[in-house]
Amino acid sequence: MSVTHIDDPRLTAMGLLAEVHAGLTARMQPVFSAAGLSDIDFETLVRLGRSPRQQLRMTDLAAQTGLSTSGVTRVIDRLERDGLVARQACATDRRASYATLTDPGRDKLAEVLPRHLEDIDECLTGLLNAAELETFLATLRKIRQVVRPCATAGADPVHS
Numbered sequence: 001m002s003v004t005h006i007d008d009p010r011l012t013a014m015g016l017l018a019e020v021h022a023g024l025t026a027r028m029q030p031v032f033s034a035a036g037l038s039d040i041d042f043e044t045l046v047r048l049g050r051s052p053r054q055q056l057r058m059t060d061l062a063a064q065t066g067l068s069t070s071g072v073t074r075v076i077d078r079l080e081r082d083g084l085v086a087r088q089a090c091a092t093d094r095r096a097s098y099a100t101l102t103d104p105g106r107d108k109l110a111e112v113l114p115r116h117l118e119d120i121d122e123c124l125t126g127l128l129n130a131a132e133l134e135t136f137l138a139t140l141r142k143i144r145q146v147v148r149p150c151a152t153a154g155a156d157p158v159h160s
Helices: 009-036 039-049 058-065 069-081 103-123 130-147
Strands: 053-055 087-088 097-101
Touching: 009 039, 009 103, 039 053, 039 058, 039 069, 039 087, 039 097, 039 103, 053 058, 058 069, 058 097, 069 087, 069 097, 097 103
Parallel strands: none
Antiparallel strands: 053 097, 087 097
16 A cells, blocks of 8 residues: 655655754753753743843743743743742733743853853754855744744844
8 A cells, every 4th residue: 555645845844853853852951951950941041031131921931932821830930949030020910920030040041051052053053054054044933933923922033
């Protein structure tokens, strides 16, 4: 029995993307673990660090990370217990609150980022020349706009 479209390049694109994501995640995890962070902890700290005033509304943070509101609450609870973030009430909307990066959170990022950036350079961006990297980033943004249009909610446009 023959399977129609088994050699379709769309399957190849999805397969390659999944393989690259899994490989990058495995490569990055030891650096996060050594710092006492999970991958979502690190992503949360980076997103806060790259946001205006190093803070985001909890709903925007949920949209950016792809977590549910209860999921982002659990992450912020854990990071707050560790002193890496603080919650702040919104002055204009009693229903809203912000997650804000603290000084120890910035210190944690400063500890992890140098090795993380080395890993990124060794297995991703350093493999591309400047033109390829520019095209790659533009392509990723184009795809993200379709599959996760809320991923930049509340973000600094320079960092999105």
